[in-house]
Amino acid sequence: MTNAISEIRDADLLFVIGSNTTEAHPIIAMEMKRAVHRGAKLIVADPRQTWLGGWADLHLQLWPGTDVALLSAMAHVILAEGLQDQGYIDTHTENFEAVRAAVADWTPARAEAITGVPAADIAAAARLYATTPRAGIYYTLGITEHTHGTDNVFCLSNLVLLTGHLGQRSAGLNPLRGQNNVQGANDSGATPVFLPGYQRVDDPAARARYSAIWGREVPSAKGLNLNQMMHELRDGGLKAMLVIGEDILVSEPDVAGLDRAVSELDALIVVDLFMTETAKQADVVLPAAAFAEKDGTFTNSERRVQRVRQAVPPPGQARPDWQILAALLERSGVEPVRGVATSALTPAQIYEEMASGTDKFAGISHARIEREGGLQWPCPTADHKGTDFLHQGGPMRGKGLLVPVNYRPSVERPDADWPLCLSTGRTLYHYNVATQTKREQGLLDRHPGCFVEVHPDDASRYGLRDGGRAEVSTRRGAIEVDVHVSERVQLGMIWLPMHFAEARANLLTIDAGDEVTGTAEYKVCAAAIAPR
Amino acid sequence: MPDDARKLYRAEQDVVPAPGASTTLTVHIDGQPRTAVEGETLLQVARRAGCDVPTLCHDERLQPTGACRMCLVESSDSRRLVPSCRHPVADGQQVQTASARVLRHRQALLALYAADQPEQIVPGSELEVAMRRHGVAEGVPSVSSARAGRPEDANRFIQFQPDRCILCARCTRYCDEVEAVAAIAVGHRGPQTTIVTADMRGLLDTTCELCGGCVDTCPTGALVEKKAAPRQMELASLPTVRTTCGYCGVGCQMDLSVDREKGQIVRVQSPPPGTTTNDGNLCVKGRFATGYVGHPDRLTVPLLRDRTTGQLVPSTWDEALDRAHSLLVDAKARHGAHALAFISSSRATNEENYLAQKLARAAFGTNNCHQCAAT
Numbered sequence: 015m016t017n018a019i020s021e022i023r024d025a026d027l028l029f030v031i032g033s034n035t036t037e038a039h040p041i042i043a044m045e046m047k048r049a050v051h052r053g054a055k056l057i058v059a060d061p062r063q064t065w066l067g068g069w070a071d072l073h074l075q076l077w078p079g080t081d082v083a084l085l086s087a088m089a090h091v092i093l094a095e096g097l098q099d100q101g102y103i104d105t106h107t108e109n110f111e112a113v114r115a116a117v118a119d120w121t122p123a124r125a126e127a128i129t130g131v132p133a134a135d136i137a138a139a140a141r142l143y144a145t146t147p148r149a150g151i152y153y154t155l156g157i158t159e160h161t162h163g164t165d166n167v168f169c170l171s172n173l174v175l176l177t178g179h180l181g182q183r184s185a186g187l188n189p190l191r192g193q194n195n196v197q198g199a200n201d202s203g204a205t206p207v208f209l210p211g212y213q214r215v216d217d218p219a220a221r222a223r224y225s226a227i228w229g230r231e232v233p234s235a236k237g238l239n240l241n242q243m244m245h246e247l248r249d250g251g252l253k254a255m256l257v258i259g260e261d262i263l264v265s266e267p268d269v270a271g272l273d274r275a276v277s278e279l280d281a282l283i284v285v286d287l288f289m290t291e292t293a294k295q296a297d298v299v300l301p302a303a304a305f306a307e308k309d310g311t312f313t314n315s316e317r318r319v320q321r322v323r324q325a326v327p328p329p330g331q332a333r334p335d336w337q338i339l340a341a342l343l344e345r346s347g348v349e350p351v352r353g354v355a356t357s358a359l360t361p362a363q364i365y366e367e368m369a370s371g372t373d374k375f376a377g378i379s380h381a382r383i384e385r386e387g388g389l390q391w392p393c394p395t396a397d398h399k400g401t402d403f404l405h406q407g408g409p410m411r412g413k414g415l416l417v418p419v420n421y422r423p424s425v426e427r428p429d430a431d432w433p434l435c436l437s438t439g440r441t442l443y444h445y446n447v448a449t450q451t452k453r454e455q456g457l458l459d460r461h462p463g464c465f466v467e468v469h470p471d472d473a474s475r476y477g478l479r480d481g482g483r484a485e486v487s488t489r490r491g492a493i494e495v496d497v498h499v500s501e502r503v504q505l506g507m508i509w510l511p512m513h514f515a516e517a518r519a520n521l522l523t524i525d526a527g528d529e530v531t532g533t534a535e536y537k538v539c540a541a542a543i544a545p546r
Numbered sequence: 547m548p549d550d551a552r553k554l555y556r557a558e559q560d561v562v563p564a565p566g567a568s569t570t571l572t573v574h575i576d577g578q579p580r581t582a583v584e585g586e587t588l589l590q591v592a593r594r595a596g597c598d599v600p601t602l603c604h605d606e607r608l609q610p611t612g613a614c615r616m617c618l619v620e621s622s623d624s625r626r627l628v629p630s631c632r633h634p635v636a637d638g639q640q641v642q643t644a645s646a647r648v649l650r651h652r653q654a655l656l657a658l659y660a661a662d663q664p665e666q667i668v669p670g671s672e673l674e675v676a677m678r679r680h681g682v683a684e685g686v687p688s689v690s691s692a693r694a695g696r697p698e699d700a701n702r703f704i705q706f707q708p709d710r711c712i713l714c715a716r717c718t719r720y721c722d723e724v725e726a727v728a729a730i731a732v733g734h735r736g737p738q739t740t741i742v743t744a745d746m747r748g749l750l751d752t753t754c755e756l757c758g759g760c761v762d763t764c765p766t767g768a769l770v771e772k773k774a775a776p777r778q779m780e781l782a783s784l785p786t787v788r789t790t791c792g793y794c795g796v797g798c799q800m801d802l803s804v805d806r807e808k809g810q811i812v813r814v815q816s817p818p819p820g821t822t823t824n825d826g827n828l829c830v831k832g833r834f835a836t837g838y839v840g841h842p843d844r845l846t847v848p849l850l851r852d853r854t855t856g857q858l859v860p861s862t863w864d865e866a867l868d869r870a871h872s873l874l875v876d877a878k879a880r881h882g883a884h885a886l887a888f889i890s891s892s893r894a895t896n897e898e899n900y901l902a903q904k905l906a907r908a909a910f911g912t913n914n915c916h917q918c919a920a921t
Contacts, residue, residue: 247887346871
């Protein structure tokens, strides 16, 4: 997020797109409700009628996967009506003419034909966003889980830069992170592209920095992202995997082919809390500690590094991941932290080593968080107070890059055999693949199992009744689920939560990823439905 | 100010003038001149000045109602005592927060609240803290009488004990103003007045999202976490550990009350409003879904695949780590570093993610390290 969470309540306008905030980020949704109570305008763009959509001044119920068309038309209206902040564009951005050309033909009428959103609503949303001070954009996986996810994000950043809604309190571009430490895992360098602090692996100076800290050469060969790993796994290119805390056989797209590929690995080592579907296939299963059983830090969506503290001991012989990883490093002849004996290692020392190689976190330490509470990076020195919102006085990279984007449809669209568009997502009462939440009966009382939302007219068409059972199928597989007949979804669209191993939504989803990030297209594939 | 009061009042001490507010006023609190901003209440200024003004119906996230009368103070602009939580500041006001008249009112009121509670007041509740700090007038006999309630319901998280309810309506206002689902309301009349749901249904059959904010804001313990209810009287004496929620990316701070002997989390509370990013709020998962932590399904010993039977069998840590390490080393030797993949976790800590990529890069020479972070 470029803004802090506490700034949401003071916004004049919230543009929430591809985020079912009340269910996926309930506490941020409370801040949004507070802003609306105060008089802020709310625009929600989502294919489903979400709870927040019911509160919106404008709910743009677009067809799944047509975000680029919608957002290009909004940019078109802003430029056609001269609502852009030309001063900001001239001073702080580059590539303006290319974007002006790219959106020139994207009239709201053209976008209406693709998105299904009335042209007048698109124009109204564009005007409202462009002309309201302190306007913030908030998005989640509805934007990124597409083969054109990066394009979607560029469209949003174009809107931000064209209107100058950046570098101020309550105005900016705010991805809401889905897991507790998505932000921190990337910050810490657990990505093939970046070393800690977003220093590129292909930058020799960055490699030299950590090579010096580790006393081992940082490899320069390009690494695989998760989506590419799954492709390599299917193709037999991967031989050994260490998997920490992810049930890839449930959570990855198009999981049917993965079962076989995983069983053919030379080595599979799983570190987890529970005997997951993936752990059942492993050669070695290492029992890990849960969040309340260990010390360390998580970094939230607003870049705030906060402490995780041990409250209870792990069960049996379970150990925190950091101890397990330190033991494996030691066996490889690498000191987990340079100059510290593994037996005396603490999470504070690990953080210190990580921070020593990057300005972004150099001023942050466990000791400081103990004294002052969570700190938001960038925080370059021990006396720096941290940064609540980014890009003050102009974009951090110098000039904000406007990126022209061409609309590309989703990879798999409904046809005669697979007539429905299937989208997946989260509910309030469960979390990811529910390894944790299915063990809480009070949550199961509300959502005991998997269901599919079907529009009433589709329900009559396919002979489905509310509360009955249905088989949902795609080219890749089929699952059986309860039927929820609901006007929350559009005609021709069905929606499934991804939480249930017993009815794996990801037997259905398509294994096509965004070209840049590899993020899979969980939000759109073609499906059929029949009563059971 | 005593420590427990400081904890309750920290939020108000942090109050800063709203952006754009320009009119600065001077208010005399207990004889001392204090700076205030137009639109502030006497309570905000008094607490910022360190005065110990008790409240029961006040929650800074909610519109003030002045219902409980605990915050009455003397103000030069009124003949009667005024509820400071909703009395606006005015330039030159003379305010007394601890005069004999104010104290007499305060103690009498507390005695009346106490008289209508069942035997023991819940330790650590705002009511109990206020009684302990401000004293209770003598001579008010217990008039405790059964209150109207609603039938016990099937939800497993939130329990309502009508006998402890003082009808301050913090729970219903929270449900309406903050969570904005309006599942509960004050209903019925006279002595039958209580906290109701539509048609007195169980919470699972209402718009309730089970966030439990009503429990956190209740000043008397009339609302309690159902699982912790049998231990309600000892909850305040349990040690607490401040940590960060492990579910979504908001990073809510939470205080875990811990039974150290049993190694159990007894309940989860939010830190006070105004002190952390979550501003006193938690959602259903953060507050109530920690049962997995001590669940019997947890893995408790390392397991190795037996090469003859093909079954996973328990092993020691040393055996398991040696095997894990040699499997990775062998695979690299046979197929090269590019045939290895390290999937770290966006659920794990920063320190753990750092060590995971260090293991991939420094120990095994590959950048094949990623995790399930799609946003």
